[in-house]
Amino acid sequence: MSSFIKKNWFVSLLIVVFAVISIYYIYDTNKGKLKGKTANGEDVVYSINGTDVTASMYYDSMFKSSGTSALMQEFMRAVSNQSMEATEDMKTWASQQAASIISNYQSNYPSNYKDVIAQSLRSIGYKGYEDLETYLIDYRKQNELISQYADKHFDELKIRNISYLLVKFENGDSGEGTPTEDEQKRLDAVDAAFKAGKEFSEVAKEFSEDPSTSEKGGVLGTVDANTTTLDKAFLEAALKLKEGETSDWVYSSSFGYFRIHCNATTPETLKQAYIDQNNVLEGTEVTMSEVYSSLLSSYDTTLANKALWEKGQELGITFTDEANLEKLKKYMEVE
Amino acid sequence: MKNMKRFLLSASCALLLVGCKDASAKLPGSNETVMTVGNMTITKGELYNVLKANSGAGQVVSDAEKAVTSAEIEVTDEMKESAESTLSMYKSMYGDSFPSYLESMGMTEEEFKNDSLIPSLQADKLVEKYIDEHFDEICAAYDPVQATVLTFTAKEDADAALSALRDGSKDAATAASENNSTSTGTPEIVTTNTTTYDSSVHSVIRTSSPDDGWVLLPGMDGSSFYLVKVNSHTPADFKEDAIKSLSSIGAVTSNSTDYYYRKYGFHVYDIELYNALKESNPDMLVQSKAAPTPLPSAVPAVSPAASESPAASESPAASEAPAASATPSASPAQ
Known part of the structure; x- marks a missing residue:
């Protein structure tokens, strides 16, 4: 050994120098890095009070409390993604939206906007920042899918656009829908206005005691048979109306007396109602997806899930664990 | 000499690959299929990532807090009664939707009471216990x-x-x-x-x-x-009143968290979770900081x-x- 070192002293010196540099390099690159740990051959996520919580334990714990919601996210992503081919219009829109989102995040989170975007995308099943446009295209596909579902089930869902006016109880419900003297006077004033030939929006503006809609001529928006957020008696009466019809007084034990007007019951008239009620600029093309947006966000919260489920079944759904399938169906209310 | 060159080259390459990354806990069996929709397969690993991004930090905060409080605070009959009464209140308030809520959380009524309501009552007592044990020191700092x-x-x-x-x-x-x-x-x-x-x-x-x-x-x-x-x-x-009042001081609760998580050796070995906790619950991350300085008079x-x-x-x-x-x-x- 010593004769080798004597013979190759220069090479030996190089080896020693290299070894020293290597040791320093390893030390330096690991300095400040979070070190991992394994227990029973598995990666540990964290430890407390002498217990090592492994990735499997951590997964089980999270899956127990939030697993079905995570399954739902993945299901939505998978169905939306495969529901249709992306059109050029969708791609252009997604690209423009992505640029706008990035610009917004850049100004709000200048140093880590990519991380913030990536985190949001990971929470809904996408890999990260690079998936932003894919997510936006899937979002458009999903809206289109729901719109197609609503079109297909249009009659069954009884989709319609309605307005209303309300005469409130004076001091809570007087009982059984019998108006007090003063309430009757206010009801009569409304009836007289209709008899005089005034338009529903005009009467609602003048007489409705619900300030949230009276200013807009009583416009509520687009509802359907699965709407869960409206008074039962109100919805039942609204669903019976034909386009252009106004209901008689509808008694609601929670609010008072309603007159309901049906503005539209066909895709064409719904589009026109959307244009009129949202002050859409003349010449702007309106899609049914836009027409259904308030229905989805405010009234029929089950419509999106039903559309996704129907498409999912068409594509084919297989679960390794049948219990997860049952949980998802229940979560989506599609049983 | 040729061998020496080979050795140096291999060693250099190996050095480049030596652990210069933060640790990330890998889930075993992450390639296992959970569901298939059309041509897309969703794996356990993908689900793990969604779960981690949504509730990863919250789950650890809740589980770690339970570990600390169960070791420090005894469950009293008063707590059991209080949990029972809160449960009854929820049941009457939410009616038929309460069982569905519990189901969505993967819990039975008994689990909700024992794993959620009682730990929450224990957690309330933790800061008070810390103040009680460090009473003179904290009183010297805040002069109640x-x-x-x-x-x-x-x-x-x-x-x-x-x-x-x-x-x-x-x-x-x-x-x-x-x-x-x-x-x-x-x-x-x-x-x-x-x-x-x-x-x-x-x-x-x-x-x-x-x-x-x-x-x-x-x-x-x-x-x-x-x-x-x-x-x-x-x-x-x-x-008693002093403890209640002192427990509302942010610095005292921070020191209490630091004290107990240090005492029970809370340590994170996953960079994603570490960063999430750094954002949401920095007091818990005792591994990265020195013990707090003594309280000033x-x-x-x-x-x-x-x-x-x-x-x-x-x-x-x-x-x-x-x-x-x-x-x-x-x-x-x-």
Whole structure:
């Protein structure tokens, strides 16, 4: 050994120098890095009070409390993604939206906007920042899918656009829908206005005691048979109306007396109602997806899930664990 | 020589690959299929990533807190009764939707009570236990004093209340309500961290003794008048109330978290979780920081000008003097 070192002293010196540099390099690159740990051959996520919580334990714990919601996210992503081919219009829109989102995040989170975007995308099943446009295209596909579902089930869902006016109880419900003297006077004033030939929006503006809609001529928006957020008696009466019809007084034990007007019951008239009620600029093309947006966000919260489920079944759904399938169906209310 | 070159080259390449990344805990079996929709396969690993991004930090906070509280705080019968009554309240409040809520959380009623309601009650007691065990040290830092403070907007009202209190014809609550005070007249704990009162009130509270009785003084804003009476400067006399008051101080709760998570060796080995906790619960990450510095001794929350004013005088007679001298021109607000 010593004769080798004597013979190759220069090479030996190089080896020693290299070894020293290597040791320093390893030390330096690991300095400040979070070190991992394994227990029973598995990666540990964290430890407390002498217990090592492994990735499997951590997964089980999270899956127990939030697993079905995570399954739902993945299901939505998978169905939306495969529901249709992306059109050029969708791609252009997604690209423009992505640029706008990035610009917004850049100004709000200048140093880590990519991380913030990536985190949001990971929470809904996408890999990260690079998936932003894919997510936006899937979002458009999903809206289109729901719109197609609503079109297909249009009659069954009884989709319609309605307005209303309300005469409130004076001091809570007087009982059984019998108006007090003063309430009757206010009801009569409304009836007289209709008899005089005034338009529903005009009467609602003048007489409705619900300030949230009276200013807009009583416009509520687009509802359907699965709407869960409206008074039962109100919805039942609204669903019976034909386009252009106004209901008689509808008694609601929670609010008072309603007159309901049906503005539209066909895709064409719904589009026109959307244009009129949202002050859409003349010449702007309106899609049914836009027409259904308030229905989805405010009234029929089950419509999106039903559309996704129907498409999912068409594509084919297989679960390794049948219990997860049952949980998802229940979560989506599609049983 | 050729071999030597090969060795050096391989060693250099290996060096580049040597652990220069933060640790990330890998889930075993992450390639296992959970569901298939059309041509897309969703794996356990993908689901793990969604779960981690959504509830990863929250789950650890909840589980780690349970580990600490179950080791530190005994479950009492009172807690069990309280949890039972909260459960009944939820059941009657949410009716038919309550079982569905529990199901969505993957819990039975019994699990909800034992794994959620009772741990939450235990957690409430944790900071109090920390304060109890470090009582003298924390009291030295925040100097809790039990005092009664009545606030008035008119000097005439304050004078009338003072007169009634001095001749003993009214108690504090009555004197307050009969003379337009916004205070209830009940004794409270005032620490150096209390921000309800200005520095002139703090000055009197720190320097008066219970023997001084009621002290009248003007507020620093020139539009408030205070009647202050110190009941006790000895925290041991009002320990329970002092603990409750001290537990609302942010720095105390932070130190409590630091203390217990250090005691139970909380350590994270996954960079994504580490970063998430750094954002949401930085106090828990004891592995990355030095132990907190000892608490400083109480610094009177009083400005030099106020401390020089006669309001700080121990004489009750003299203590009324600043009311007259506190002209608007003397107020810092000017």
